Amino acid sequence: MSEPFVSRETDDPPIAQEAATAVRVLGFDPFPRPARPRIVTVANQKGGVGKTTTAVNVAAAMAMRGLRVTVVDLDPQGNASTALGIDHHASIPSVYDVLIEGRPLAEVARNVPDVPGLTCVPATIDLAGAEIELVSLVARESRLKRALAEAALPADYVFIDCPPSLGLLTVNALVAAEEVLIPIQCEYYALEGLGQLLRNIELVRAHLNPALRVSTVILTMYDGRTKLAAQVADDVRRYFKDLVLDTVIPRNVRISEAPSFGQTVMTYDPGSAGALCYLSAAREIAERAARAEGAPNDQSFSGTASASDRPW
Ligand SMILES: Nc1ncnc2c1ncn2[C@@H]1O[C@H](COP(=O)(O)OP(=O)(O)O)[C@@H](O)[C@H]1O
Numbered sequence: 429m430s431e432p433f434v435s436r437e438t439d440d441p442p443i444a445q446e447a448a449t450a451v452r453v454l455g456f457d458p459f460p461r462p463a464r465p466r467i468v469t470v471a472n473q474k475g476g477v478g479k480t481t482t483a484v485n486v487a488a489a490m491a492m493r494g495l496r497v498t499v500v501d502l503d504p505q506g507n508a509s510t511a512l513g514i515d516h517h518a519s520i521p522s523v524y525d526v527l528i529e530g531r532p533l534a535e536v537a538r539n540v541p542d543v544p545g546l547t548c549v550p551a552t553i554d555l556a557g558a559e560i561e562l563v564s565l566v567a568r569e570s571r572l573k574r575a576l577a578e579a580a581l582p583a584d585y586v587f588i589d590c591p592p593s594l595g596l597l598t599v600n601a602l603v604a605a606e607e608v609l610i611p612i613q614c615e616y617y618a619l620e621g622l623g624q625l626l627r628n629i630e631l632v633r634a635h636l637n638p639a640l641r642v643s644t645v646i647l648t649m650y651d652g653r654t655k656l657a658a659q660v661a662d663d664v665r666r667y668f669k670d671l672v673l674d675t676v677i678p679r680n681v682r683i684s685e686a687p688s689f690g691q692t693v694m695t696y697d698p699g700s701a702g703a704l705c706y707l708s709a710a711r712e713i714a715e716r717a718a719r720a721e722g723a724p725n726d727q728s729f730s731g732t733a734s735a736s737d738r739p740w
């Protein structure tokens with residue numbers, strides 16, 4: 429079970445409480461290392477639901493707890509690269525060169541400043557053209573998979589941050605991964621379009637990647653003051669059941685400030701509620717993975733539940 433992330437009242441002055449909290453975040457309590465690298469695609473074709481924020485913060489939290497983690501930025505906007513403090517102007521070698529030119533992935537991966545163990549494969553604006561350029565290339569759906577296999581990165585986790593669409597870039601991510609992590613924003617339209625994402629995952633599984641499964645759903649930007657957020661969370665839990673992390677990410681201003689400093693919230697404000705929740709979410713992901721390795725039948729969602737069960 430995850431550690432508590434709400435600071436308890438003590439007689440310590442606020443600064444000491446903050447320091448104690450920061451130590452809990454930065455502490456030495458390592459996360460379990462998976463038996464083999466886990467490749468996780470963070471997908472949802474809606475924009476602004478917390479894909480990038482989740483990818484970079486879960487990745488940073490894991491690295492801060494001793495795991496080796498790579499974030500592959502697959503969105504031409506390059507938001508994950510920005511949040512990780514990695515330069516991604518047009519002439520930087522990037523994931524575009526990997527996908528289109530066949531450049532080795534290890535050559536373009538960069539170490540993330542301030543977070544040992546974390547690397548980033550940056551995206552530049554060139555990637556915007558890749559959706560079209562990929563169409564005419566051989567094995568267009570599996571170029572990222574091949575690049576990752578050839579690179580044999582020394583990573584325990586690879587998180588692939590997808591663009592907000594279901595085009596060839598996202599297909600490459602779904603073919604390269606075994607797991608999909610779906611962030612769902614606790615808002616009215618959250619569930620709209622999710623059916624389409626699940627159908628696409630089913631299609632990729634049927635035709636291109638039989639190992640693919642939705643392994644994790646995370647509720648993001650939760651506003652505890654609204655009934656609606658609770659309702660959306662209930663619907664999501666009813667449908668995805670145990671795949672939904674217990675930890676819910678609240679709407680938190682420190683999370684949204686961090687990228688403008690080229691940082692994750694994990695380094696920008698390790699004692700903030702946002703950082704503690706992402707730490708807790710990362711722990712759940714790592715611990716669930718460790719448990720699943722021990723158990724022959726993990727409860728992953730294989731996408732075969734009937735459409736009539738869906739709340740959308
Ligand atoms: N928990 C949160 N609290 C406050 N702001 C958030 C939170 N999660 C994400 N944001 C902000 O919301 C916006 C969209 O998030 P982002 O992760 O970029 O979504 P996506 O990658 O799905 O488009 C960003 O400006 C981000 O900083």
Ligand SMILES: [Mg+2]
Binds near residue numbers: 503
């Ligand atoms: Mg994004």
